[in-house]
Every structure is written in C-alpha cells, then in structure tokens.
Amino acid sequence: MIGVLIDDRVKAGKEAINELYNSGHYGRQKGDYLELTLIEAAYLHYKKKLEIQIGDKSLSFEEFFIEASKRQQYFDLKYIVYKDLRERGFYVQPSVTDFRVYPRGGYPGKTPAKFFVHVISERIPLFLRELRMSLEAAHNLHKTMVLAIVDEESDITFYEIRKVDPVGDMETIEHALKNIRVRSTFLEDRVIVWDSNLSKILHTGGFYGQPLDSDRLQLSLVESCYLLKKGVLEVTDMSGISSPLSFNEFAAKAAVIESEFMLKYKVYENLRDRGLIPKTGFKFGSHFRVYQDFKSVDKLPHSAYLVHSIPEDYEFTLPLMSRAVRLANSVRKRMIYAVHDNVQCAYIDIGRIKM
Amino acid sequence: MIGVLIDDRVKAGKEAINELYNSGHYGRQKGDYLELTLIEAAYLHYKKKLEIQIGDKSLSFEEFFIEASKRQQYFDLKYIVYKDLRERGFYVQPSVTDFRVYPRGGYPGKTPAKFFVHVISERIPLFLRELRMSLEAAHNLHKTMVLAIVDEESDITFYEIRKVDPVGDMETIEHALKNIRVRSTFLEDRVIVWDSNLSKILHTGGFYGQPLDSDRLQLSLVESCYLLKKGVLEVTDMSGISSPLSFNEFAAKAAVIESEFMLKYKVYENLRDRGLIPKTGFKFGSHFRVYQDFKSVDKLPHSAYLVHSIPEDYEFTLPLMSRAVRLANSVRKRMIYAVHDNVQCAYIDIGRIKM
Numbered sequence: 131m132i133g134v135l136i137d138d139r140v141k142a143g144k145e146a147i148n149e150l151y152n153s154g155h156y157g158r159q160k161g162d163y164l165e166l167t168l169i170e171a172a173y174l175h176y177k178k179k180l181e182i183q184i185g186d187k188s189l190s191f192e193e194f195f196i197e198a199s200k201r202q203q204y205f206d207l208k209y210i211v212y213k214d215l216r217e218r219g220f221y222v223q224p225s226v227t228d229f230r231v232y233p234r235g236g237y238p239g240k241t242p243a244k245f246f247v248h249v250i251s252e253r254i255p256l257f258l259r260e261l262r263m264s265l266e267a268a269h270n271l272h273k274t275m276v277l278a279i280v281d282e283e284s285d286i287t288f289y290e291i292r293k294v295d296p297v298g299d300m301e302t303i304e305h306a307l308k309n310i311r312v313r314s315t316f317l318e319d320r321v322i323v324w325d326s327n328l329s330k331i332l333h334t335g336g337f338y339g340q341p342l343d344s345d346r347l348q349l350s351l352v353e354s355c356y357l358l359k360k361g362v363l364e365v366t367d368m369s370g371i372s373s374p375l376s377f378n379e380f381a382a383k384a385a386v387i388e389s390e391f392m393l394k395y396k397v398y399e400n401l402r403d404r405g406l407i408p409k410t411g412f413k414f415g416s417h418f419r420v421y422q423d424f425k426s427v428d429k430l431p432h433s434a435y436l437v438h439s440i441p442e443d444y445e446f447t448l449p450l451m452s453r454a455v456r457l458a459n460s461v462r463k464r465m466i467y468a469v470h471d472n473v474q475c476a477y478i479d480i481g482r483i484k485m
Numbered sequence: 486m487i488g489v490l491i492d493d494r495v496k497a498g499k500e501a502i503n504e505l506y507n508s509g510h511y512g513r514q515k516g517d518y519l520e521l522t523l524i525e526a527a528y529l530h531y532k533k534k535l536e537i538q539i540g541d542k543s544l545s546f547e548e549f550f551i552e553a554s555k556r557q558q559y560f561d562l563k564y565i566v567y568k569d570l571r572e573r574g575f576y577v578q579p580s581v582t583d584f585r586v587y588p589r590g591g592y593p594g595k596t597p598a599k600f601f602v603h604v605i606s607e608r609i610p611l612f613l614r615e616l617r618m619s620l621e622a623a624h625n626l627h628k629t630m631v632l633a634i635v636d637e638e639s640d641i642t643f644y645e646i647r648k649v650d651p652v653g654d655m656e657t658i659e660h661a662l663k664n665i666r667v668r669s670t671f672l673e674d675r676v677i678v679w680d681s682n683l684s685k686i687l688h689t690g691g692f693y694g695q696p697l698d699s700d701r702l703q704l705s706l707v708e709s710c711y712l713l714k715k716g717v718l719e720v721t722d723m724s725g726i727s728s729p730l731s732f733n734e735f736a737a738k739a740a741v742i743e744s745e746f747m748l749k750y751k752v753y754e755n756l757r758d759r760g761l762i763p764k765t766g767f768k769f770g771s772h773f774r775v776y777q778d779f780k781s782v783d784k785l786p787h788s789a790y791l792v793h794s795i796p797e798d799y800e801f802t803l804p805l806m807s808r809a810v811r812l813a814n815s816v817r818k819r820m821i822y823a824v825h826d827n828v829q830c831a832y833i834d835i836g837r838i839k840m
Contacts, residue, residue, distance in 0.1 A: 176698060191701075192670075192679045196723050199672045206672045210697070251674060252767050253743050281767035282705040284675065284695045315547075317554045317561045319606060320639065324547045340638045342565070343531060346546075350637040368551050388608055412607050412636035415808020450805075453770020453812055460815040 132181050133171055138201045140171035140182055150174065155221045155237050167224050168198040168205060169212045204249065211249045211278045214286055227264060247276045258444040258469065265291050276483060279448055287452065290483040293476065294466060296435060298406035298422045303336035304360055311364045319387045321354040321365055323347040334427050337407050350410060351384040351391060352398040397439040397468040400475040411436050414457055439468045455480055487536050488526055493556045495526035495537055505529065510576045510592050522579050523553040523560060524567045559604065566604045566633045569641055582619060602631045613799040613824065620646050631838060634803055642807065645838040648831065649821065651790060653761035653777045658691035659715055666719045674742045676709040676720055678702040689782050692762050705765060706739040706746060707753040752794040752823040755830040766791050769812055792821045810835055
C-alpha cells in the first residue's frame with residue numbers, strides 16, 4: 131500500500147479504503163481515496179502497512195517522522211498517545227480535541243465516540259479557561275473529557291475531567307445559637323472564643339474550630355468570617371476598645387494575613403451553604419478537606435474531597451496538578467478545583483483514569 | 486504562686502524555683518527569683534499553678550493571653566506548640582530557635598537537649614537560606630532540627646530536616662560505548678535515537694530513555710544533555726543539515742523549551758555522577774524519582790527518593806512542601822530538595838517526624 135505525503139495529510143488510493151479503513155478504521159474516505167493524518171500514517175508505516183512517498187521518493191520511518199514533526203506541532207507527543215491507545219485496542223479518529231476515542235468494543239459507524247482526548251506535554255501550562263471551554267464542549271456532546279499528559283520520558287497519564295455538584299446534609303448552627311452572639315478575639319492570625327459553653331456548641335454542633343484547651347476554642351479565619359456573616363460571632367481586636375469588626379473589616383484584616391483570603395472564603399461559604407463541612411486541607415497541600423456526612427466530632431467520617439479554590443484566570447502547572455491528584459487518590463479522596471465567579475461556584479473534579 | 490509580668494517576662498519569687506523549676510523544669514533561675522517566658526507563664530496559668538499580675542491586678546487567662554499576644558510575635562502559635570510538647574511529656578526550654586526540647590526521659594541538667602524546634606505558621610513563606618543556616622547551626626551542635634508547622638486550624642505537623650549525601654553504585658555507560666557516537670535527532674521537546682542496537686544498549690545498560698517502539702529510543706532533555714556532555718551522544722536538529730549540537734547549544738535550545746532546564750540539569754548530572762539513576766518524577770510532582778540500586782529494566786527496584794531541584798534563593802510555600810512530603814511518604818520515598826551552587830550540590834531531606 132502506498133500513500134503520498136501532501137501538506138499535512140497522506141493520501142492513499144482506492145484499495146486503501148478496504149484494506150485500512152474497512153478493516154482497521156484508519157483514515158477518512160474522500161471520494162475514491164483515503165485521507166490519513168500524519169499520525170495515522172506514521173503508525174501504519176511503523177506497522178509496515180503503508181509505504182509513504184514524497185513525489186517518487188520513499189521515506190524511511192526516521193525520514194517521515196522528522197518530516198511530520200516539521201509539519202505538525204507536537205507531532206511526537208500526539209503520536210505517542212495515538213500509538214498507546216491503538217495498541218491497547220481503542221479505535222481513534224482525529225478531532226478538534228486531538229482525538230475522538232471509541233469505547234472498548236466500539237468503532238466508527240457502530241457506536242458513537244465516548245472520549246474526547248486532549249494531548250498535552252507536562253511542560254505546557256494549561257489554562258483553566260481553555261479547560262472549561264473544552265469541558266463544556268465535551269459535556270454538551272455527552273462525551274467524557276480526557277487529558278493525556280505526556281511527561282518528559284514519554285510516559286502517559288490519563289485524567290478524566292468532570293463537572294461535579296457536591297452537597298451535604300449538615301444543618302446550620304444558627305438555630306442552636308438563636309439570639310446569642312458569641313464573643314471572640316482576633317489574635318495574630320486566628321480567633322479565640324473564650325466562653326467554655328459556646329466553644330462546645332460551635333465545635334461539637336457545627337464542627338467549627340479546634341479546642342485550645344477544654345474551655346476555649348480556636349477558629350480559623352474563614353470559619354470566623356463565615357460565623358460573623360451569619361450573625362453568630364462577634365469579633366473584637368486585641369485592643370479590646372474598638373467596636374466589633376464588621377464583615378468587611380474582618381475580611382480586610384484577614385486579607386493582610388493571607389493574600390488569598392477572599393479566594394478561599396468564597397468557596398468556604400459556598401461549601402458550608404451546600405451543607406458540607408470544609409476543614410483545612412493543609413496536610414494535603416489543598417485549601418480544604420471536605421466532610422459530607424458529619425455525625426459527631428468523636429466519630430468523624432472520612433473526608434471525601436480535597437477542594438482547592440482557584441481564580442478564573444488560573445494556569446495549571448501540570449506537575450503540581452499531577453501531585454495534587456495523586457496525593458488525593460492515595461488518601462482515597464477526590465481532587466476538586468473550585469472556581470467562584472462572584473455569582474456561583476463551579477466544581478471541577480480531576481481524577482486519574484485507566485484507559 | 487504569683488508571678489509579675491514585666492516586659493516580655495514573668496518573674497516569680499524564690500519559692501517558685503523549688504516548686505516550678507526543680508519539679509517541672511519551668512523557667513530559669515536568676516539569682517533569687519525564677520524568670521519565665523510568656524509562653525511558660527501562660528501554660529502555668531492554664532494549669533492553675535501560677536497567678537499572674539500586672540502591678541497589683543491579677544489577670545484572667547484571657548487577659549494574660551491577649552496581653553502576651555501584644556508583646557510577642559506569634560505568641561499564640563508558639564503557645565500551641567509548647568503546650569502540645571509539654572502535654573506529651575517533653576521538657577522544653579526557650580532557645581534562639583524557639584525551643585530546645587529534651588529527649589523522652591531527659592530534662593535540663595540530666596541530658597543535653599536533642600531537638601531544636603522552630604515554630605512557623607503554614608502561611609509564612611520559609612526561606613531556604615534561613616532553613617540552611619538553622620540546619621547548619623543545629624548540625625554543628627549535634628541537634629536534630631525540627632520544624633513545627635501550625636496550620637490555620639492550629640493542628641501541628643512536625644518535620645525533621647536533615648542533610649543527606651545519597652550515593653549509588655551505577656557504573657557509567659561510556660565503557661559500553663567506547664569510540665561510538667550515538668546518532669540522534671532533537672524533535673520538538675525530546676530526542677530520538679534511531680539505531681536499534683544502540684537504543685538497546687542505552688536503555689538496558691544505563692536505564693536511559695524510554696522505547697518509542699522496539700527499535701527506537703526516546704531520550705529526555707536532561708538525559709540527552711548528559712550523554713552529549715559525556716561524549717556518547719551526537720544530537721542534530723530536525724533540519725538535518727547543521728552540524729551536531731555542542732553542549733552549550735543543546736542547553737540553550739533546551740532552556741527555551743523548559744525555562745528551569747539548567748536548574749534541573751545540574752542536579753541530574755550530580756545524581757548520575759554519584760552513581761544514582763534519576764528518572765522523571767512527573768507523576769509525583771517532583772523533578773526526579775531516583776533509583777539507588779539498578780539491576781535491569783525488567784527488574785526495576787523501588788525508587789527510594791524523590792528529588793526536587795531548587796535555586797539558592799528559593800522560598801518554600803509550606804502547603805506545597807507539606808503536599809510533596811506527604812505524597813513522597815505515601816509511596817515510601819524520601820523527599821529530598823537539591824540545591825546546586827554551581828560548585829557542589831547539597832541535599833536536604835525533609836520528612837515528617839512523630840514527636
């Protein structure tokens with residue numbers, strides 16, 4: 131079988147339609163010839179099913195591979211992923227998202243494609259905006275969005291990207307503290323509740339804060355800000371002479387201590403309002419670990435998610451994303467990125483997928 | 486027992502020497518009185534062993550805690566760590582590094598202190614320069630350096646910081662390739678060796694690269710650069726008409742693709758020269774996973790280390806450091822940061838420690 135390299139396509143004659151398309155779903159039929167992408171052609175060359183010519187000259191695999199690399203950006207990356215998928219039995223067709231991949235047992239004409247696969251090098255930053263646009267497109271067409279990340283040693287890791295909508299069944303604490311304002315002091319970078327009884331209600335009833343000792347409770351900045359907004363907490367500063375802080379005053383003070391404070395806070399508030407319990411995710415390198423079903427502080431459930439709040443113009447650094455997802459999975463949690471646009475909060479679940 | 490708050494110390498009378506120092510190793514004897522730090526005093530107040538006065542006025546715990554927070558930076562953080570260590574049976578004395586901590590069963594006068602503990606908030610960036618100075622100081626005094634990181638919910642994680650000197654027993658590949666220069670092509674962001682036999686020697690003999698297929702080998706940028714420097718590899722660009730790249734030309738080309746290239750490369754070279762085998766650590770979010778004893782590619786040993794190369798002016802972001810160490814430990818590896826000053830390479834091992 132002979133194919134001719136023209137621009138960034140390889141054209142093979144009529145007999146290729148039967149031999150390559152009908153039997154292996156390579157290429158696309160265009161009238162009386164078969165059109166192959168550079169990647170398909172390289173793979174068929176490697177499989178010794180296709181000889182590739184420029185004019186009359188036949189190209190070795192090396193010559194074609196270099197030629198293709200000149201004609202298509204990231205040719206080598208995409209070839210590696212294509213070869214991997216093909217060799218593990220998937221049928222693959224080109225698409226605006228690099229590849230449309232058919233489910234196991236499926237192929238063009240029989241079943242719709244299941245996956246939109248995007249190929250990316252670990253070195254290239256991934257813009258959240260692009261990720262969300264691709265996710266939206268895949269979602270609208272009922273496809274699963276998959277990122278195939280190729281590392282510097284050409285190993286591939288597949289990630290499934292999903293929109294999720296986490297909810298929990300935690301009730302609000304306000305009802306337990308009707309008409310009571312809990313007095314507290316803003317110390318260097320945390321807030322202390324001094325009353326023993328109210329400390330207990332906040333901690334055991336709402337899983338707020340961490341006891342300083344048997345009588346006093348330490349609240350984090352996001353917890354304090356949330357309780358202040360809900361009218362439960364009254365926070366004064368160390369001077370003890372100013373009037374209690376307003377929400378805006380508190381937020382401004384907190385932003386000096388932690389520049390990302392509002393980014394975190396908006397997601398904290400959204401999670402709490404959804405009946406979930408976010409607690410610090412410091413040990414996991416994320417903003418929050420999140421509990422879905424809370425019974426009591428003595429019988430804490432497993433926290434199901436790690437949530438990290440990111441701005442709308444975020445750029446993923448792939449080694450860091452990889453580390454975050456891997457760590458989350460190693461402790462049996464889902465890694466979720468939260469994006470708050472000041473109106474609503476979107477949650478994007480990124481998890482490894484075996485293909 | 487009564488103590489008087491003066492500046493950032495609390496002074497207690499003669500009888501305190503016997504009651505607090507001799508029995509509990511609190512404070513330091515100064516002539517005929519006992520001097521306590523604010524932290525010691527707050528803890529003794531909490532334990533109801535000390536009443537604290539300003540002039541004639543006795544302070545409640547709340548009043549003293551706020552007063553102390555005004556007088557000492559990070560008072561609350563340090564108090565949390567002090568209380569935690571004390572309550573778990575350690576004797577603690579103040580020190581330039583926040584705390585000198587005695588080994589279990591040891592106390593001042595009986596045994597030397599074992600740990601220098603530094604207390605830091607997860608929010609504060611940690612400068613590598615400071616870390617190294619502290620590590621040097623601890624090392625010279627035969628102490629173990631410990632970081633106590635307090636998260637926003639006042640949970641403490643202890644990290645032990647150590648200088649290490651990893652070595653392996655891998656032999657160089659040059660002897661197997663005497664007088665042979667391996668021909669290869671620099672594609673978009675990786676290098677391909679086209680010769681089947683030489684591909685095998687590099688891969689199975691030196692664990693370089695990853696096979697593209699049964700005949701060809703893909704090398705990463707650091708691997709290619711190293712082999713080029715050792716005179717083993719000849720790299721040409723895609724044009725195929727220029728002469729092979731020099732080390733500097735290769736490094737410059739690689740730096741365009743990966744801005745951190747030289748940072749990574751210097752550590753790669755040092756690790757290889759130590760007889761270790763660094764391979765990409767992408768899946769773990771670090772520059773390298775490192776094998777110490779390599780037998781064959783079919784029987785790969787467990788890689789013992791994750792190594793991340795950082796510049797001398799590096800600033801640790803503690804949530805990221807925490808994630809890196811936790812992930813390394815979850816896959817039974819040590820997390821090591823490498824700092825190359827262009828003359829030599831220092832390796833700093835950071836691991837969680839249970840105190």
